[in-house]
Structure formats: C-alpha cells, structure tokens
Amino acid sequence: MNDLEQKTLGEFKTLKSSLEDWGEFVDDALMHVLSDMFDEHLVKMAPSHRLKEDRSYLLKSLYRKKGYPNPLVDIQDKVATRVILLKSNDINLAKDKILAHTDWRSKVTKSTDEEVEYQPKYFDYQSVHIVVWPMPGNHKFPEELIPMLSCEIQIRTLLQHAFAEISHDSTYKGPYKNDKEILRRLAKTMALMEATDDYFCDIFKMMMDKKRLYDNYINEFIRLFNEFQKFKPSDIDHSILDDSLELLELKSVSIDELEAFVEKMRPEFRKVIKAGNGILFQQPVIILLLYYFYHNQGFLKKNWPFSHESILNLFKVMNTAYEQY
Numbered sequence: 001m002n003d004l005e006q007k008t009l010g011e012f013k014t015l016k017s018s019l020e021d022w023g024e025f026v027d028d029a030l031m032h033v034l035s036d037m038f039d040e041h042l043v044k045m046a047p048s049h050r051l052k053e054d055r056s057y058l059l060k061s062l063y064r065k066k067g068y069p070n071p072l073v074d075i076q077d078k079v080a081t082r083v084i085l086l087k088s089n090d091i092n093l094a095k096d097k098i099l100a101h102t103d104w105r106s107k108v109t110k111s112t113d114e115e116v117e118y119q120p121k122y123f124d125y126q127s128v129h130i131v132v133w134p135m136p137g138n139h140k141f142p143e144e145l146i147p148m149l150s151c152e153i154q155i156r157t158l159l160q161h162a163f164a165e166i167s168h169d170s171t172y173k174g175p176y177k178n179d180k181e182i183l184r185r186l187a188k189t190m191a192l193m194e195a196t197d198d199y200f201c202d203i204f205k206m207m208m209d210k211k212r213l214y215d216n217y218i219n220e221f222i223r224l225f226n227e228f229q230k231f232k233p234s235d236i237d238h239s240i241l242d243d244s245l246e247l248l249e250l251k252s253v254s255i256d257e258l259e260a261f262v263e264k265m266r267p268e269f270r271k272v273i274k275a276g277n278g279i280l281f282q283q284p285v286i287i288l289l290l291y292y293f294y295h296n297q298g299f300l301k302k303n304w305p306f307s308h309e310s311i312l313n314l315f316k317v318m319n320t321a322y323e324q325y
Contacts, residue, residue, distance in 0.1 A: 008061050009054055011072055015148055016051060018141060022149040023049030023079040025140070026104070026132060030083060030153070033101050034094060037085075043094075044158055045084035049151065052078050076109065076131045077152035084161050089201045094155050095128050104132040109152070127156035127164070159193045214245055218284070220255050224262045225284035228273040237283055243305035244285040250303055253291055261291050277317045280310065293318060 001009070027047045037043045052060075057078065061071035068074040083094055099106050110129035130153045134141045141149055156164065163186075218241065225231050262269065269290075273281055280286055292300040293314065304311045315322045 005058055005062065008071065009058055012054070012057050012061075012078070015072060015078070015145070018145050018149060019051055019079040019151075020049075022134065022141065022151055023051070023081060025134075026079075026151045026153065027081055029101060029103055030081070030098070033097050034083065037090070037094060037097075042086055042090050043083060044086055045082070045161075047081040047083055047153075049079055049081040052080070072148045073150075076150040078148075078150065080152040080154065082161070083153060083155045085155065085157050087200045087204060088157050088160075088197050091128055091155050091157070095130065098130055098132075098153060098155075102135075103138075104135060106130055106132045127154050127160055129154055157197060159197055163190055163193055214248075217245070217248065217255065217288075220258060221284035221287050224258065224287050225273070227262070227266070228269050229282075231284055237279070240280065240283050240306075241285050244288055246305055247292060247300075247303055248288065251292070251296065251299055253288065258287060258291060261294070262287060265290070265294070272317055278310075278313055280306075280314065281317065289314065290318075 027049050030047045031038070034043055052075075057071075057075070060075055061068055072078075083098075085091060085094060095108070099108070107130065108128065109131050110127065131150050132153060133150050134146050136143065136146060138146070218236070222231055222233060222236075273286065275282055280289065289300070301311065312322055
C-alpha cells in the first residue's frame with residue numbers, strides 16, 4: 001500500500017466509529033418512520049446498516065473514473081442500509097416518509113422514475129437511493145463531522161434485491177462485466193422480474209379491495225357479537241373466519257340485514273352464544289352462520305364449509321332436527 005492509499009484509508013478509519021453510530025441511528029429511525037408499513041407487512045426485511053469495506057473505499061476514492069477531491073465528504077455511501085419492500089408501488093410511500101422525517105437532512109440521489117424516463121428500454125436493478133445526514137445541532141454527533149456522516153438508504157423490492165445480490169458485485173463490478181451472454185441473460189431476467197412485479201401489484205390491488213370489504217364485515221361481526229360476549233379481535237380464528245366468508249361470496253348479505261337480524265333474534269342469541277355450545281359459538285362469524293340457518297337452511301347445508309358433525313351440532317344447539325328441512 002503506497003503513502004496515498006495509507007493516508008486515505010487512515011482518514012476513513014478515524015471516521016468509522018461515528019459512521020457506525022450514524023448507521024445505527026438511521027436503522028432505528030427507519031423502524032419508527034416506517035412502523036405502519038412494518039405493521040402492514042409491506043416491509044419485508046428490517047434495515048441493517050453496513051460500512052463500506054476498506055478496499056472498496058480505497059478503490060472508489062482513488063481509482064474510479066470520476067474523481068473525489070474530498071472522499072470523506074464526496075463519497076456518500078460510506079455507510080448504507082436498505083429498506084426491502086414486497087412490491088414496487090410501495091416504494092414512493094416509503095420514500096415520502098423518509099424524506100419527511102425531521103431528524104435528518106435528506107436528498108434523493110437515484111430515482112427509478114428518472115431512470116425509466118431517460119432509459120426506458122434499459123433493464124437493470126432499479127431502486128431509490130436517499131442519502132441522509134444528521135441535522136445541524138444534533139448533539140450526538142460532532143458538528144465538524146456532520147458533512148462526512150452520510151448514510152445511503154436503498155429502497156427496493158424483494159425481486160430487485162434478489163437481482164442486485166446476484167448481479168451487482170459479481171457481474172457489473174466483477175470479472176463478468178464484459179461477458180455479453182451473461183449480461184444479456186441478466187437483462188432478460190430483470191425484464192421478467194419487472195413483469196412479475198406488475199402482476200404482483202395487480203394481484204394485491206384486487207386483494208386489498210376485497211380485504212377492505214371483508215374487514216367491514218369482520219368489524220361488524222365483532223361489534224354485534226360483543227353485545228352477547230366480550231371478544232378481542234386477536235382471538236379470531238382465521239381458518240373458521242375465512243371458510244365462513246366463502247358463504248358470503250356465494251350468497252351476499254348486507255350489513256344492514258345482519259343488524260336487523262341480530263336485533264330481532266337478540267333473546268335467542270343470549271341463550272346460545274356460550275362456550276358450552278362449541279368453538280363456532282365463540283367466534284363472531286356465528287352471526288353470519290345463524291343468519292343463513294334462519295333464512296336459507298338448504299343453502300347452508302349444501303355449502304357448509306366444515307365437518308358434517310359440526311353442522312349437526314349447530315342444528316342441535318338451535319333445537320332443530322337436521323332432517324326436518
């Protein structure tokens with residue numbers, strides 16, 4: 001290692017401790033800033049920062065085509081972290097939340113939209129890069145170091161992340177960067193991934209519409225059921241719920257009809273909604289099952305989603321002979 005390399009690397013090493021602290025600060029802040037996206041399972045991997053390796057820093061500082069007069073300031077990915085999302089149409093949501101955060105200064109340094117606009121026929125791993133610095137006056141970091149404490153946040157999808165892991169270091173920066181056949185196959189792979197992401201986005205859009213509809217029903221079931229027995233949403237048996245909601249797809253019932261039904265049958269419900277009558281009578285979706293029991297027993301028998309023994313028990317609890325219909 002020559003004198004220039006030793007000097008450059010020595011300066012970087014003196015900053016490493018502060019960069020580690022800043023990277024940890026950014027990870028913790030992202031967990032807070034994106035908390036609702038974590039709750040909705042839109043973020044698939046928790047951020048985990050990493051420092052640029054010594055050799056990589058030296059190569060970028062001294063041996064890349066574009067020069068860096070002051071690499072400690074000019075190289076902005078000395079520490080970096082990632083936000084990995086499920087699908088691409090959540091990227092802008094995460095980006096806006098990060099840019100709005102007040103505990104750092106931020107700048108977008110790479111934008112998928114701009115890349116697509118300028119190179120619409122070029123397939124590469126696309127992600128959004130945001131660089132963040134501590135706010136001036138942040139007492140956790142010395143004021144003179146703040147211009148050097150840049151952290152690059154990469155926002156990408158799982159598919160983009162997989163492509164980057166395969167291609168970036170081993171191909172675009174590695175020994176295969178001029179292998180035309182490998183590059184061609186990578187381009188085909190990225191095109192396929194973009195098409196797959198489009199399908200994923202369409203599927204989730206359809207699912208979300210249906211989810212919103214059924215969320216309203218589920219909330220209503222719980223509200224009505226609470227009139228007879230206290231129930232926590234966390235106690236829902238999703239297997240029973242999902243199978244019962246298939247009945248709703250086959251024969252729709254409005255929320256107004258369910259409310260009127262419960263109002264009419266309130267005395268009867270007070271008698272039958274109890275633990276001794278079995279698990280079904282401890283789940284709010286029993287409101288829907290009993291609606292069909294009273295309004296269309298033939299439909300309920302034909303499409304009953306559980307065991308035959310369980311529908312026999314329902315008829316028994318309701319003091320009705322199964323063969324009567």
